[in-house]
Amino acid sequence: MKKIYSIVCLFFIIITLPLIAQTREEVFNMWKNPMPYLEAIRDGIKNREDTTWKADAKLGDQIRGLAYAINQEIIHAESKDWGNPSPARIQVIQKWGELLEPFTGELLALAMEERDDRYDSSTQARSILDFARPSEAFATEIRNYMSDANPLITIMAANLLYEHRLINEADKNILRQTFASLNSEAQKITFAQDTQKFGISDWNDLLIENAKMILKSKPKSNDPDDVINFYGSALTTAYLLKTKAQELSPLLDELVVYMEKNCPEYINHAKSARDSVLGLTASNLESELAANGSGPLLLKIGNLPQQKEQADQSRSDLSLVRPERRNPSAISKSSDVAAKEKAPWSSGNVVIVSFIAFLVVTFLAWLKLRKPKSIY
Numbered sequence: 001m002k003k004i005y006s007i008v009c010l011f012f013i014i015i016t017l018p019l020i021a022q023t024r025e026e027v028f029n030m031w032k033n034p035m036p037y038l039e040a041i042r043d044g045i046k047n048r049e050d051t052t053w054k055a056d057a058k059l060g061d062q063i064r065g066l067a068y069a070i071n072q073e074i075i076h077a078e079s080k081d082w083g084n085p086s087p088a089r090i091q092v093i094q095k096w097g098e099l100l101e102p103f104t105g106e107l108l109a110l111a112m113e114e115r116d117d118r119y120d121s122s123t124q125a126r127s128i129l130d131f132a133r134p135s136e137a138f139a140t141e142i143r144n145y146m147s148d149a150n151p152l153i154t155i156m157a158a159n160l161l162y163e164h165r166l167i168n169e170a171d172k173n174i175l176r177q178t179f180a181s182l183n184s185e186a187q188k189i190t191f192a193q194d195t196q197k198f199g200i201s202d203w204n205d206l207l208i209e210n211a212k213m214i215l216k217s218k219p220k221s222n223d224p225d226d227v228i229n230f231y232g233s234a235l236t237t238a239y240l241l242k243t244k245a246q247e248l249s250p251l252l253d254e255l256v257v258y259m260e261k262n263c264p265e266y267i268n269h270a271k272s273a274r275d276s277v278l279g280l281t282a283s284n285l286e287s288e289l290a291a292n293g294s295g296p297l298l299l300k301i302g303n304l305p306q307q308k309e310q311a312d313q314s315r316s317d318l319s320l321v322r323p324e325r326r327n328p329s330a331i332s333k334s335s336d337v338a339a340k341e342k343a344p345w346s347s348g349n350v351v352i353v354s355f356i357a358f359l360v361v362t363f364l365a366w367l368k369l370r371k372p373k374s375i376y
Contacts, residue, residue, distance in 0.1 A: 030069035037066050038103055045106045048121070060120035067128040070096050074293045083287070085295050093292050097133030104132050104141060111160075112145045112153050126156065130291040134164035146171065148178040151187070155194050162198055163290060165297060172200055179203070185210075189233060196240040197288065208245050211237040215251035224263035231255060231270070238273035245277045252277065 111126035192203035219230035252274035
């Protein structure tokens with residue numbers, strides 16, 4: 001099996017090298033001149049009235065490709081880690097936010113469209129909006145999609161506001177109104193779980209009581225997939241509420257014993273949930289990070305102590321050594337030069353390694369298709 005695995009991986013790498021090189025060139029072109037790509041995406045959105053699968057796939061690929069290029073340039077800006085963005089990384093984030101600003105209206109309309117089945121282009125439009133500029137004008141555009149008439153779209157809009165640190169108490173009140181309009185208990189549980197990240201604790205008691213009811217019951221069969229699906233919602237509540245749901249600890253202890261006997265392959269989910277309500281997991285201390293690389297979502301850009309320190313040092317360096325870079329156009333030109341100088345090696349390697357890693361992971365996943373999958 002190891003020999004077969006090695007041969008297949010080597011085969012994939014050899015036949016995809018031309019594709020990698022082409023992708024790398026496209027990424028650099030998007031960094032240098034993104035407007036043709038943005039205009040093409042806008043045209044694709046305008047021409048979606050009679051959507052075919054092929055046309056939507058093309059548009060989805062265009063948006064996905066640009067989102068990948070944006071992500072790569074953000075990563076390319078050297079920084080300590082994803083939670084501590086340097087001034088250089090913040091500059092790249094702001095650059096793309098400004099470039100996307102004229103297109104957010106069309107992208108939002110595509111991302112928030114109401115359909116029974118989500119098109120790939122809609123999913124990709126929502127993804128690229130993570131890189132939009134967090135302005136009040138953008139927040140107003142998003143809020144146009146929030147109402148109690150469509151809970152799913154409202155949650156999507158709220159998540160986007162949260163992702164840009166723009167969600168406020170008025171938005172949370174709309175979520176409360178939406179919750180009140182839900183008919184089924186299952187919908188209310190899911191909605192209450194989805195809104196936990198926004199700091200809404202109104203429905204914690206409901207979630208805890210629902211989790212207790214589930215944990216005190218038994219699934220219809222001891223099939224591993226049936227077991228994990230049956231207890232999934234209770235485990236999700238434990239993960240989300242953490243120490244606020246500490247009273248679930250005894251029932252989670254019992255679940256660990258039960259799963260150890262009936263489905264040991266999933267026992268780590270029960271143990272992690274139990275540790276979470278006891279405050280013993282690292283996730284209890286971690287802050288959620290912004291998808292665009294701007295740091296913890298509970299802090300605004302520029303408010304992180306290390307960013308202020310770095311920014312002060314940067315301003316000092318600029319005033320002593322490179323006063324001409326205070327000009328925004330000079331900064332832009334300097335960035336372009338840096339990208340050209342580093343692109344053939346450092347960024348190219350990032351693209352190549354990322355692509356090869358994707359192939360390896362995909363193949364490993366294929367090897368494990370016969371094994372039951374976790375819901376987490």
